[in-house]
Amino acid sequence: MSAAGPVAPGEVALRCTDLHRYLGxxxxxxxxxxxxxxxxxxxxxxxxxxxxGCGKSTxxxxxxxxxxxxxxxxxxxxxxMSNTDDAARTAARGEHIGFVFxxxxxxxxxxxxxxxxxxxxxxxxxxxAEMEARARxxxxxxxxxxxxHRLGTQLxxxxxxxxxxxxxxxxxxxxxxxxxxxxNLDVKNSGLVFDLITRLAKEQGQAVILVTHNPEIAQRxxxxxxxxxxxxxx
Amino acid sequence: xISPNLxxxxxxxxxxxxxxxxxxxxTVLGVGLFIVTQATTSGFEDxxxxxxxxxxxxxxxxxxLQDTMRSMAAAGASDFYFAQREGVxxxxxxxEPQRIIDALRDFANVRGVSAVLRGSIQITSSFKTEDAQxxxxxxxxxxxVSDLGQQITAGKLEDFRNANSGxxxxxxxADRLQLAVGDSVVIAARGESRRFVVSAIFETGxxxxxKTNIYLHLPEVRSLLRKPSGAxxxxxxLHDAERAPADAARxxxxxxxxxxxxxxxxxxxxxxxxxxxxxxxxxxxVFTLIASLAMFNxxxxxxxxxxxxxxxxxxxxxxxxxxxxxxxxQAGIVLAIGAVVGALFGAGVTWLVGQVPLSISxxxxxxxxxxxxxxxxxxxAIGTAVIMVMVASLIPARRAARLEPGDIVRGTAQ
Ligand SMILES: Nc1ncnc2c1ncn2[C@@H]1O[C@H](COP(=O)(O)OP(=O)(O)OP(=O)(O)O)[C@@H](O)[C@H]1O
Ligand SMILES: [Mg+2]
Numbered sequence: 001m002s003a004a005g006p007v008a009p010g011e012v013a014l015r016c017t018d019l020h021r022y023l024g025x026x027x028x029x030x031x032x033x034x035x036x037x038x039x040x041x042x043x044x045x046x047x048x049x050x051x052x053g054c055g056k057s058t059x060x061x062x063x064x065x066x067x068x069x070x071x072x073x074x075x076x077x078x079x080x081m082s083n084t085d086d087a088a089r090t091a092a093r094g095e096h097i098g099f100v101f102x103x104x105x106x107x108x109x110x111x112x113x114x115x116x117x118x119x120x121x122x123x124x125x126x127x128x129a130e131m132e133a134r135a136r137x138x139x140x141x142x143x144x145x146x147x148x149h150r151l152g153t154q155l156x157x158x159x160x161x162x163x164x165x166x167x168x169x170x171x172x173x174x175x176x177x178x179x180x181x182x183x184n185l186d187v188k189n190s191g192l193v194f195d196l197i198t199r200l201a202k203e204q205g206q207a208v209i210l211v212t213h214n215p216e217i218a219q220r221x222x223x224x225x226x227x228x229x230x231x232x233x234x
Numbered sequence: 235x236i237s238p239n240l241x242x243x244x245x246x247x248x249x250x251x252x253x254x255x256x257x258x259x260x261t262v263l264g265v266g267l268f269i270v271t272q273a274t275t276s277g278f279e280d281x282x283x284x285x286x287x288x289x290x291x292x293x294x295x296x297x298x299l300q301d302t303m304r305s306m307a308a309a310g311a312s313d314f315y316f317a318q319r320e321g322v323x324x325x326x327x328x329x330e331p332q333r334i335i336d337a338l339r340d341f342a343n344v345r346g347v348s349a350v351l352r353g354s355i356q357i358t359s360s361f362k363t364e365d366a367q368x369x370x371x372x373x374x375x376x377x378x379v380s381d382l383g384q385q386i387t388a389g390k391l392e393d394f395r396n397a398n399s400g401x402x403x404x405x406x407x408a409d410r411l412q413l414a415v416g417d418s419v420v421i422a423a424r425g426e427s428r429r430f431v432v433s434a435i436f437e438t439g440x441x442x443x444x445k446t447n448i449y450l451h452l453p454e455v456r457s458l459l460r461k462p463s464g465a466x467x468x469x470x471x472l473h474d475a476e477r478a479p480a481d482a483a484r485x486x487x488x489x490x491x492x493x494x495x496x497x498x499x500x501x502x503x504x505x506x507x508x509x510x511x512x513x514x515x516x517x518x519x520v521f522t523l524i525a526s527l528a529m530f531n532x533x534x535x536x537x538x539x540x541x542x543x544x545x546x547x548x549x550x551x552x553x554x555x556x557x558x559x560x561x562x563x564q565a566g567i568v569l570a571i572g573a574v575v576g577a578l579f580g581a582g583v584t585w586l587v588g589q590v591p592l593s594i595s596x597x598x599x600x601x602x603x604x605x606x607x608x609x610x611x612x613x614x615a616i617g618t619a620v621i622m623v624m625v626a627s628l629i630p631a632r633r634a635a636r637l638e639p640g641d642i643v644r645g646t647a648q
Contacts, residue, residue: 023644057643066549067640086554094551101643107543109245119550121238167550 013077013096013174013207014040014063020071021058032058034230035072040207042174045198047218048211050227056211057102057179059227063209064099064177065089077174094123098168102179102211105164108152112139112163115152119170138166141196143189157184165193169200176201178210182217194220239556242547243563246536253535257528258568258575261623264522265576265615266583271514272611273584277604279507285598286500288381289438291348292475293482294499295334296467297492298325331465334489343472343481346378349465351455357403357448358420359411366407368421368448370455379471382436382449389415389434398451400433404444408435421448423458430454439599503597515614522619526626529568533561533630544634545642554635561631565623572623573616580615581607 021033032055040046048056061067063074065081074082076092093099106115116135120126126134139148142162152160161184168176176197182190194217201208210221218224225232247254328334331349338344351370356363373395377383383391387405393415394400401421403413413419417432430450437444456462472478478495485493497504537544544557588605 061640061643064549066545066643067638090548090551090553093549099549101546101549107242107546109249114241118238118547121241122551122556171551 010041010043011205012039012075013042014038014209015075016063016072018072019059019062019069019074021055021062021067022070023058032230033062033069036230036232037072038063038225038232040175040209042205042207043201044223045201045208045221046210047221047224048209048227049213049215049218049224054227055230056227060099060177060179060209060211063175064097065093066099094119094171096174098171098173098176100161100164100168100176100178100181102183105160106152106155106167111149111151112144112155112159112166113148115163116167116170119167123171125171135166135170138169139163142166143192158186158189161185162189162193165197172204174206176206176208176210178208180211180213182212182214190214190217237559239559240563240567243560244567246540246543246560247564247567250532250536253528253532254564254568257525257532257623258572260521260525260528261568261572261619262576262579264518264520264525265573265619266579267518267521268515268615268618269577269580269611270583270587271518272511272614273580273605273607274587274603275507275511275514276608276611277588277606278598278600279504279511280606281600281604282503282507282598283496283500285439286503287471287475287496288385289440289443290496290499291379291469292472292478292496293470293485293493294467295470295485295489295491295493296326296328298327298329299486299490299492328465328468328491329463331468334468334491337489338468338470338485340488341481341485343474343477345471345473346375347471348372348375348379348469349452350376350467350469351452351459351461351464352466353423353455353459355421355423355448355458357407357411358422359413359417361412362410364407364410365446366448367446368423368450368455368458370450370452372452376449376469379469381438385436385438386434387437389432391434394433394449397431397433399428399430399454400451401430402434402436402449403432404447405435405437406441406445407448408432410445421450421458424460426458426460428454428458437599439595439597441596519618519622522622525572525619526622529565529623530626530630533564533627534633536564537561537630537634540634541637541642544637545639548637548639557635557637558631561634562624562627565627565631569620569623572619576619577612577616580612 015038017037019033019036020031022029023032024030036059048059050056062069065074065076069082072082073080076096081089081092107118110118113132113135116138117131120131120134136145136148139145142165144159144162144166147155147159155163161181165178165181168178178197181197182193185193197208200206212218226234328349335347335349338347348371353368355366355368357366382402394402401419411419413432415432415434419430419432420427421430472481475496479497482493482495485491547557584605584607587603590603591601592603594600
């Protein structure tokens with residue numbers, strides 16, 4: 001996997017400077033992000049915390065190249081991505097970024113295994129048998145080895161969330177962005193998932209950025225960035 | 235390996251079985267009924283064509299072109315010659331049939347030639363008198379350029395062959411005169427009259443012919459008409475009747491006589507059949523139109539329902555064109571099933587229709603619904619469905635591809 005090649009941990013995987021984002025139209029237009037700057041290094045786990053509505057998800061969408069900023073710049077592994085075209089951003093998403101959404105995690109008509117294999121099939125780097133082996137391995141790691149063939153609809157919210165984490169890790173991205181990845185999990189499973197994420201970050205040199213409301217989780221991260229009203233504080 | 239897009243398409247589709255079923259069943263109906271209409275209209279066209287080829291042959295040569303044109307035509311190519319056609323003068327009949335018959339040996343596609351001498355007559359039976367047309371033929375020659383041998387419904391061709399004063403009388407005419415095989419008739423032409431014996435009765439199915447035609451031996455007609463040489467026309471049969479127009483054009487240029495291919499001779503009827511085929515084809519395309527509207531509707535619905543999935547796919551690196559393809563594949567799957575089932579349905583109904591007893595006569599004779607199986611009908615039916623459904627699917631597919639993942643996850647996608 002070239003993306004997770006032998007890079008010295010500590011190298012900057014993601015950098016954003018002075019990000020601005022407005023949402024809504026006309027009178028409803030809101031200045032949601034007011035000049036956010038941030039840097040994430042490989043092998044490190046970052047927690048973004050803050051009250052509901054302060055702009056955490058909005059920031060994560062921008063960092064995940066799912067949305068475009070109204071001002072500022074985003075660099076992924078040294079390449080400026082904020083002003084590139086859709087094709088380049090799409091390719092970068094597939095190769096470098098794993099994303100876990102806050103809501104709606106899975107494609108519900110597909111089994112857990114198929115969900116995890118979905119990004120691998122698009123990237124096409126592995127043979128089908130290798131894809132399946134890797135997907136099983138990842139599902140094992142999130143504690144769902146016994147439910148690989150369950151459809152999304154047959155999994156609980158927490159289980160779905162764990163499948164989504166396994167899927168985000170499928171292509172061994174250099175950057176993992178997760179919006180409340182442990183929000184639906186009990187203490188045992190949130191610990192399990194968090195341990196998995198941090199272990200991978202250390203082993204594979206991934207930069208992990210997660211949004212969380214759980215102070216315990218936030219504390220165990222390498223860095224915590226509190227956010228308020230569209231800006232990092234403190 | 236199955237493309238990931240096709241997999242996703244299949245899964246989206248099976249989640250919306252009922253909506254797809256409408257589109258699928260209309261595709262099946264559209265494809266199937268298109269095939270049936272083409273099979274029946276072509277079936278009737280086919281039997282009509284075969285009937286007329288069986289009566290009149292593929293090409294008829296008559297009317298010598300006037301000599302003054304000879305030098306001009308000889309100098310130029312045949313194109314030039316045709317350009318001059320308006321001004322060409324014709325002299326009725328073929329004066330030296332044998333010379334033309336010899337020249338026709340050079341035409342590889344010619345299967346047989348029959349010199350025919352025609353005249354108007356009155357035929358009288360013990361019951362009454364009718365106007366008719368007599369055709370003087372050499373039987374062996376004429377059997378090679380027509381289906382006369384298969385058209386005999388009473389009596390024997392053998393008896394005609396062996397009797398100098400034998401006559402072959404059309405079915406309708408025989409009925410009108412209340413003639414049976416073995417009866418004698420008097421045929422009068424130009425004041426001359428002579429007694430003939432009905433050797434056999436024929437039926438072509440083409441009423442005009444069965445009502446007026448009488449075949450006699452050529453020498454008898456010559457002496458009745460006092461015409462010791464020449465022919466009214468030469469009837470030609472070809473190995474490949476489809477090539478008749480080209481052959482006729484060449485004959486006209488080489489032989490200096492007017493040569494008419496059957497396609498030109500029967501133009502008005504053939505155009506009726508073509509119009510019928512096109513109009514019935516268009517009518518049943520309504521089903522295909524409904525299929526494409528239903529497909530549009532279903533896909534638009536799936537796009538709305540699956541926006542979140544589209545966002546997930548896009549977040550995983552699936553490109554805009556992947557999204558387009560996922561939706562086009564759904565149409566493709568429905569089309570593939572619709573084409574196969576529709577073709578089988580079409581073939582099945584065609585077969586059933588072919589079993590329907592139906593007595594037709596007038597321009598041809600048939601005792602059941604005529605159908606033919608032609609792969610081109612199937613190709614046209616499927617091609618129409620593919621084009622219409624695909625065009626209708628492009629709109630929702632492209633709309634899905636245009637969705638921005640950021641707008642979708644925030645719930646502000648339109
Ligand atoms: N389409 C929109 N138009 C206007 N304002 C919007 C729109 N979408 C979101 N917002 C506002 O943007 C702000 C940031 O939203 P965001 O989803 O990033 O918050 P968050 O920090 O993730 O909150 P939570 O912890 O509840 O998930 C909120 O105040 C929200 O009201
Ligand atoms: Mg949020």
